[in-house]
Amino acid sequence: MHGYNALSFRDLAKEVGVKSSSVHYHFPTKADLASALASRYTAEAVAYMDDLIRTCQDHDALIAGYTAAFRRALADQNRMCLCGIMAAEFHELPEAVRAEVNRFTAANTRWLEQILANRHPTVARDALHARALAIFAAIEGAQLVARSRGDVATFDQILSAYAALGLFS
Amino acid sequence: MHGYNALSFRDLAKEVGVKSSSVHYHFPTKADLASALASRYTAEAVAYMDDLIRTCQDHDALIAGYTAAFRRALADQNRMCLCGIMAAEFHELPEAVRAEVNRFTAANTRWLEQILANRHPTVARDALHARALAIFAAIEGAQLVARSRGDVATFDQILSAYAALGLFS
């Protein structure tokens, strides 16, 4: 998964076996193309998270399933979260793409907040939201740092440190 | 501070009031230019961290000074750590630039490990290194997420959550 800058009409056209001007017929601007990609990426993430809710027995399993998705990206050709990449490109992003990046963050924090709420029914919603945001940010950061080292073990090491502090509990 | 992709020979030349081919005289390739920038960026960070060691009275002040640098980037036109951006661009980075990104990470974790060692003289070096890496990753992630929201308050909120868990202690 590449970011906004690495995305190319001509490369994409070549892969599909068509001219770049044809791609512009379906996605007039790069903003259209990139936000469509980011939107689909978020939809897939939401589907995955909903699946976890259905199949996981307890909180620990949910967290394990959630973090596994980020780990998988690294293990699979040292990739990282599309919206993490795009967040780093924020200054170069058209408004429509920025909105999609924020939708991904919102979907993730909403899900985390929900599973935290199930575990801590008495804790205030504000506090759970702050914790959800902290979990998301910490995992994105771990992925970012692990990726630049090209080493999944770094990701595991950082997440172990988070877990030991009780970030996920 | 922009990343590798946003860096342009022609833009830089225009700022200096010279032709882009003149910039190539000093920095033959974009890899040369970007790694020189990243190298200077790391040197400034190291100087800043050394300054903190000299001026800060205790561990909390050191952490406060360290996190303040990341916060300042956000407050100043929603910027973020150059090497954080470049880590997200890792796939597109020439080897020389990748090496500079890793040098930045190494300088930061070494510094964090050192101040943690001063505070916890009996704890094993491995454990301190893991903690240093976790702190660095968590802060980079907080900056990434806060930036996409264009809101420094998000950074503060996330760092408060980290502090409450004892990440920095």
Next chain:
DNA sequence: ACCTGAACACCGTTCAAGT
């Protein structure tokens, strides 16, 4: 409705040519 070719202003890069 969908695709193409050609053009435009951008980009990094090279290089012969200027001082």
Next chain:
DNA sequence: ACCTGAACACCGTTCAAGT
């Protein structure tokens, strides 16, 4: 030693032209 102009193959984008 340093700068320039012109060229190359790239890029997103537009648009008249094809089917």
